[in-house]
Amino acid sequence: MMNNTNYRFDRETSNPSDSNRPSGMSPQQAVPLLPVHEGVLFPGMTVGIHLDEKQKVDVLQSNLPESREVLVVSMDPEDNLPAHSGKLVTRARVIRFNRVDNGLMVVVEGLSRNRLDEIRGSDPGYTGMGSRVVESSAPAEDEYWQAAQRNLRQAAKSLVSTATDIPDQVASMLEHLKKPGALTDFLAANLPLPKENKLALLNELNIVRRVDRLQSAVDEQLRIASLQEKLRENVQSELSDAQRRAYLREQMRAIQKELGEGDEADDTVRELREKLETAGIPEQTYEQVQRELDRLQRLPAASADYASTVDYLETVAALPWAKRSDEQIDLSAAAEVLDSDHYGLEKVKRRLLEYLAVRKLNPDGRGPILCLVGPPGVGKTSLGQSVANALGREFVRVALGGVRDEAEIRGHRRTYVGSMMGRIMTEIKRAGTRDPVMMLDEIDKMGSDLRGDPASALLEVLDPAQNQAFVDHYLNLPFDLSQVVFVTTANVLDTIPPPLRDRMEIISLSGYTPTEKREIATRYLLTRQQSANGLNNTQVSWDDDAIEYVISQYTKEAGVRLLEQKLASVIRYGAARVARGETDSFHISKATVEQALGAAAGIAETVNATPRIGVVNGLAYTPVGGEVLPIEAVQYSGTGALRLTGQLGKVMQESAQTAESVVKSRAEALSATTDFAITDTHLHVPAGAIPKDGPSAGVAMFVALASLHSGRKVKGDIGMTGEVNLRGDVMPIGGLAEKTLAAMAAGISKVLIPRGNEKDIPELPPEVRASLEIVPVDTVDQVIEMALAN
Numbered sequence: 001m002m003n004n005t006n007y008r009f010d011r012e013t014s015n016p017s018d019s020n021r022p023s024g025m026s027p028q029q030a031v032p033l034l035p036v037h038e039g040v041l042f043p044g045m046t047v048g049i050h051l052d053e054k055q056k057v058d059v060l061q062s063n064l065p066e067s068r069e070v071l072v073v074s075m076d077p078e079d080n081l082p083a084h085s086g087k088l089v090t091r092a093r094v095i096r097f098n099r100v101d102n103g104l105m106v107v108v109e110g111l112s113r114n115r116l117d118e119i120r121g122s123d124p125g126y127t128g129m130g131s132r133v134v135e136s137s138a139p140a141e142d143e144y145w146q147a148a149q150r151n152l153r154q155a156a157k158s159l160v161s162t163a164t165d166i167p168d169q170v171a172s173m174l175e176h177l178k179k180p181g182a183l184t185d186f187l188a189a190n191l192p193l194p195k196e197n198k199l200a201l202l203n204e205l206n207i208v209r210r211v212d213r214l215q216s217a218v219d220e221q222l223r224i225a226s227l228q229e230k231l232r233e234n235v236q237s238e239l240s241d242a243q244r245r246a247y248l249r250e251q252m253r254a255i256q257k258e259l260g261e262g263d264e265a266d267d268t269v270r271e272l273r274e275k276l277e278t279a280g281i282p283e284q285t286y287e288q289v290q291r292e293l294d295r296l297q298r299l300p301a302a303s304a305d306y307a308s309t310v311d312y313l314e315t316v317a318a319l320p321w322a323k324r325s326d327e328q329i330d331l332s333a334a335a336e337v338l339d340s341d342h343y344g345l346e347k348v349k350r351r352l353l354e355y356l357a358v359r360k361l362n363p364d365g366r367g368p369i370l371c372l373v374g375p376p377g378v379g380k381t382s383l384g385q386s387v388a389n390a391l392g393r394e395f396v397r398v399a400l401g402g403v404r405d406e407a408e409i410r411g412h413r414r415t416y417v418g419s420m421m422g423r424i425m426t427e428i429k430r431a432g433t434r435d436p437v438m439m440l441d442e443i444d445k446m447g448s449d450l451r452g453d454p455a456s457a458l459l460e461v462l463d464p465a466q467n468q469a470f471v472d473h474y475l476n477l478p479f480d481l482s483q484v485v486f487v488t489t490a491n492v493l494d495t496i497p498p499p500l501r502d503r504m505e506i507i508s509l510s511g512y513t514p515t516e517k518r519e520i521a522t523r524y525l526l527t528r529q530q531s532a533n534g535l536n537n538t539q540v541s542w543d544d545d546a547i548e549y550v551i552s553q554y555t556k557e558a559g560v561r562l563l564e565q566k567l568a569s570v571i572r573y574g575a576a577r578v579a580r581g582e583t584d585s586f587h588i589s590k591a592t593v594e595q596a597l598g599a600a601a602g603i604a605e606t607v608n609a610t611p612r613i614g615v616v617n618g619l620a621y622t623p624v625g626g627e628v629l630p631i632e633a634v635q636y637s638g639t640g641a642l643r644l645t646g647q648l649g650k651v652m653q654e655s656a657q658t659a660e661s662v663v664k665s666r667a668e669a670l671s672a673t674t675d676f677a678i679t680d681t682h683l684h685v686p687a688g689a690i691p692k693d694g695p696s697a698g699v700a701m702f703v704a705l706a707s708l709h710s711g712r713k714v715k716g717d718i719g720m721t722g723e724v725n726l727r728g729d730v731m732p733i734g735g736l737a738e739k740t741l742a743a744m745a746a747g748i749s750k751v752l753i754p755r756g757n758e759k760d761i762p763e764l765p766p767e768v769r770a771s772l773e774i775v776p777v778d779t780v781d782q783v784i785e786m787a788l789a790n
Contacts, residue, residue, distance in 0.1 A: 030127040040198040041090040042185040043110045052103035059125040068094040155218040280322025325393045329360040334390035341386045366464035371488045374509030377559020380489040388437035396427040401442035406452025411474035435483035444490035510737030511558025513767045533575045539585040553600040558625030570596040611713035618700030619721040621735025626742030633704040638680025646685035649693025659702040672709040696733035698724035712788040719743045720752040728780040732756030
């Protein structure tokens with residue numbers, strides 16, 4: 001790599017064209033070879049050559065002769081250095097070494113053209129022997145030659161004065177270069193020529209032909225410089241014309257204003273004005289829009305602001321400022337819609353009908369924001385669509401899962417390139433009315449980062465007392481969202497910030513019982529999947545036990561999403577037979593299910609009803625439904641430590657420690673036989689790969705430890721849930737519906753719950769209340785009495 005090209009014109013008297021100059025290098029002396037891949041070194045030039053490999057640096061410094069001379073070989077990176085034997089190179093002298101961050105910069109001065117006679121050594125330590133070549137002398141008295149020199153010098157001066165990429169000091173150097181050899185080497189080094197042309201000039205020993213070659217190159221550069229100058233003049237002329245047109249346009253507008261004709265001068269502005277005037281924009285808001293219109297009228301059509309302002313005003317005009325749905329609420333029809341779309345969910349349907357009844361009595365009232373919370377696949381999103389159908393309104397959905405940017409809610413400010421409205425206003429525009437039903441889906445799965453907190457931005461959107469003047473950053477105009485029916489969905493409430501949760505009315509959706517799943521499959525899922533696979537009811541028939549077999553053996557979920565996938569797989573299995581012409585219709589039995597889905601997965605789990613010491617059926621709530629957690633405890637000799645495993649969270653670990661303290665404080669009442677000072681206890685909650693947390697396993701942990709230390713067995717058909725405090729009280733918990741569903745599915749017959757949850761028993765599915773004996777308890781003493789065998 002070559003850098004910092006400099007020409008030593010004060011050395012012109014010793015240019016290689018001067019035959020009296022001594023070579024300075026013994027014919028028998030080998031000097032280092034220095035390859036360069038960028039540029040060509042001419043005699044008289046001073047350049048820096050970068051060496052980035054320490055080995056090359058060390059070899060060069062060790063082989064450098066007393067004369068500090070080297071042979072510089074101009075070559076391509078892929079060339080082989082020994083292949084340049086016999087070619088012309090440049091003899092140079094090393095002036096100095098400069099240390100740089102990534103290697104060494106070798107500053108060399110070109111001395112003369114030499115022929116590389118011999119190459120010795122190997123990479124990276126190549127050395128070589130070169131001999132001075134004799135250049136042809138100039139015909140001093142020849143008129144053509146004299147004219148060629150003057151033409152070259154004048155053309156070079158013209159190029160320097162015209163071109164922008166040639167240093168200004170080159171002009172002064174041209175005055176000092178009298179000898180043709182020095183002049184040609186100087187011009188060849190400084191003209192922006194391709195590398196192959198420069199190599200040709202280095203190899204040209206005939207000074208006359210070298211001047212002719214350079215004359216052609218300078219003439220070509222002059223033509224390029226002339227074209228560049230013409231292009232610059234054209235650009236300046238166009239800018240001047242644009243400025244003149246802008247001035248005349250302003251004059252014309254002033255004249256039209258005096259004549260009263262200025263408002264309708266521009267078609268685009270006139271069309272936008274007509275749209276905005278009929279959009280129903282509130283008066284105060286329209287004043288701001290009017291200022292944008294006036295600004296647009298003053299802008300040149302070619303400016304960037306003109307296009308962005310037109311887009312902005314078209315967006316404002318397209319919003320449904322005054323357009324409302326033709327709402328006619330029929331509560332009987334709404335109930336039919338909800339019943340036809342969803343099976344069960346009676347509490348949810350009742351609450352939705354109450355909401356619709358209030359809307360009918362007070363259409364302009366600000367209703368609550370509904371938040372449907374439940375496991376996946378229980379019908380939260382489709383309930384929102386049903387509400388829109390019952391109201392006769394447009395339905396739009398905003399998926400908030402994974403949203404981390406506040407601008408997704410409030411929009412981007414217009415100062416940014418590519419700015420746009422937020423998701424809320426974009427969906428309002430798409431709906432075409434100011435009062436759609438807007439489903440904010442997966443509101444519990446929003447995040448936050450350096451771009452802001454979208455949950456905080458939703459505080460204004462979901463507050464009926466504030467959203468009548470919601471301001472999107474892109475619009476910068478207040479828009480009334482108070483007539484929008486917002487329905488949000490979530491799987492859990494824990495991740496929703498409390499200020500946002502307070503603005504919503506929570507409606508919990510529990511999972512479905514096996515009976516409800518069978519009804520949903522029969523009424524909705526089978527018909528939908530048969531139609532989706534090109535079949536009708538006459539071509540497919542099911543055994544009742546086949547559907548139940550799919551539910552119990554191939555699915556384990558609170559909702560019916562996986563169930564629908566499995567049913568679809570079975571139907572596709574039969575549809576393939578029909579498509580192949582093997583049959584016109586088919587019947588699906590348990591055997592058919594196994595053929596389509598493979599061997600039964602055995603997903604349905606039942607508890608071990610055998611009483612055991614230290615094993616308790618705890619009940620847990622997860623985002624996908626309820627679970628039965630067998631909590632296990634063992635003891636062994638040690639130092640009184642408590643070991644906890646099973647990926648337990650901090651709250652659950654504290655519950656275990658509280659349970660241990662309660663057991664130790666009641667050791668005498670429990671008839672504990674353990675010497676706690678010399679005994680370690682290990683408490684494990686399967687499955688170990690799944691993280692767990694929460695306080696509701698406290699009572700189950702207490703019973704497991706009490707059983708372990710007293711030696712009394714725990715009844716295997718009993719399950720329990722509840723938080724325990726140090727006084728031994730059993731405190732209320734959440735997710736009772738999901739936990740009792742899991743207990744029923746696992747074959748548990750009795751469930752112990754906190755007394756504080758007794759009020760939730762009537763809300764449980766009838767099938768659960770019929771299958772389970774649900775016993776409220778106040779203290780751990782009552783739990784011990786019912787859970788431990790005598």
